[in-house]
Amino acid sequence: MSYINENFLKLQENYLFSNISKKVDKYKKENPKKEIINLGIGDVTRPIIPECIKAMNKAINEMADEDTFKGYGPEQGYEFLRKAIVENDYKNRNIDIELDEIFISDGAKCDCGNILDIFSANNTIAITNPVYPVYIDTNVMTGGAGEYDSVTKTYKNIKYLKMIEENNFIPEIPKEKIDLIYLCFPNNPTGAVLNKKELKKWIQYAKKNNSIIFFDSAYEAFITEDDIPHSIYEIEGAKEVAIEFKSFSKTAGFTGLRCAYIVIPKELKGVTIKGEKISINKLWNRRVCTKFNGVSYIIQKAAEAIYTSQGKKQIQENINYYLENAHIIKEGLQNLGFKVYGGTNSPYIWLKVPENKTSWEFFDLLLEKLNIVGTPGSGFGINGEGYFRLTGFGTRDKTEEAMNRFNKYFYKK
């Protein structure tokens, strides 16, 4: 008999995006003439910048010629890209990261899931809520999340760190010892950030408890305020307790190209049951060499091009475009009296649903009355109920048109 990993049977179906599609499709069918605007989109819409296009065209020419053809590359990623990352994302911020502390991958989603390969499933886990569902589901798959409680809608071995209006979307430091902690800032879906002082508390907690922080900073490029760290390693001592997950998906619109990286400092150690300290960097390197064969040369060349002076300028233009969309949405909603969060250091707007409606009731209202699609907060976890996510990833004209509709509908009331 071929036995399956039964932890997979504990996974809950996530109907969020399929329910959204179903509702939108039904509405469109019944109202074929209505023009629907999608502000629920979590994907980028701006094309790849010219500097990356140029780099890819060059790389393709190399692949076409036997003198410059590239076969297998280093599993950890080409040095040219790791050097560019070290210089631009770290050295420029006075952070010392070495080449062999960087591992290039095909996406932060993959990294977030795969990292659990090198850890025991017996660690205690803390995950913010609302949350990107991958953190939870990958822990369910390893067995680390434990059993599902259908009453509380939680997994027994996961400590859920509430991010709600009442705590200003800043998760509280746990009182108990937690081994692995997921932090995503700027946060998806709330758009919340941690300033240096807040993040420092987590580093201190992790040092005291020998915890490891998985710091997902996929939205780092959207930070606009001074006191918000762009890397967790800006905080002293973070190298001993944190793995940083970064992605080119939102920074440079690579959602369809696929490239990301993680940083695992050599100072970072895990332990065996007997208490022996083991280098996490070495474990991960072994994992990468055994189960991965590197990212496409062409895509790594595109990623390198982001760090040229032209590349930096061009991606910043796109980031500014999305941030301006977010600003338009945020300001528009505030003027109408909505309670709105995020949108300043993030493409995400997290709004409090008015009149004690549920997230899905508000979804229906927006769809039917304004012909606008957003994402119900409850889809991101129990603490998302009563909230709603809009994003700045649309086009400018659609975003403006959406706000006109908001004005017409909500101003009148």
Place this chain on the structure above:
Amino acid sequence: MSYINENFLKLQENYLFSNISKKVDKYKKENPKKEIINLGIGDVTRPIIPECIKAMNKAINEMADEDTFKGYGPEQGYEFLRKAIVENDYKNRNIDIELDEIFISDGAKCDCGNILDIFSANNTIAITNPVYPVYIDTNVMTGGAGEYDSVTKTYKNIKYLKMIEENNFIPEIPKEKIDLIYLCFPNNPTGAVLNKKELKKWIQYAKKNNSIIFFDSAYEAFITEDDIPHSIYEIEGAKEVAIEFKSFSKTAGFTGLRCAYIVIPKELKGVTIKGEKISINKLWNRRVCTKFNGVSYIIQKAAEAIYTSQGKKQIQENINYYLENAHIIKEGLQNLGFKVYGGTNSPYIWLKVPENKTSWEFFDLLLEKLNIVGTPGSGFGINGEGYFRLTGFGTRDKTEEAMNRFNKYFYKK
């Protein structure tokens, strides 16, 4: 405390390729004027075919334009590529495979490792030997391989299926029940193949024992003989017992582009401890959607181009080039009295080391006397001792020059 996965500590260091580099580097330093020919290479050397280059250039242009830009694609791969695979790799061979039985990935190495996510680590495992080390190491990581015995140099929970001269490199069907079986044919490193009759025995065994076969056919494109199946699904009943792993790496020189796929028929079921049957296809789909975000659009477009009539012709020219190299090596060695295997349906030549030398002694002899680098068979496992791997992946002139050196050295003797 953050506990590590202690199974990683049971991994044995594989010094094969680093030892080869060290020896070659030392020799080069001491003999700077000698021209070394590498016939140990497992990577392709021919550039990407024009048809794929054209497709990638077109895809890049799409990515540069906001009207045609592609963000996140389907985790399972774009339909255009899955359709091309279904039509060309299966329907053309009278095999019915549906679109949602195909999953596009960034490499067969990744797939071979990741597939274990959905299985219990308590399955019994059989792996041919000599072997591609990834099958073993990924099972060590999950704990499925059990403890390492440093005397026998084997893991306790792995059944090693001998592939040696005495059994014509055809592994024997196990007498005991095995749950998961790794078969790679055409085989790396021996170049051996299973004909339909032999493969049928495995299907029958798997059906009888409710086993699942992981069929790695990365070298399928090199098959030249009629009776050798190109897909395990050519054998009746295989859909109920086999997952097929395929790769564009060797077929179309994609080692640096990264694209592969696996086939999981819906008939294939695993079981829970209680005996409930579970669809492996559904489990894998969930795994893919949770831990993967699809292959780069550009690379999938390149893969699709392999299936055009021009693309087929162009990749066949490269395959023929490598096969002709293999033929030159095989014939040359046979004329000198070597016992030589593989090389007919495979780019790999597996030769019996003469005069009872060890694999490494023969390596030293070739390096020092002929200035040729190959791969010692013992690096692929205990049953590789006394054998040696040469490959057809070099250039034609180097391959011919290498054979001249063989002739000069071994003919004289």
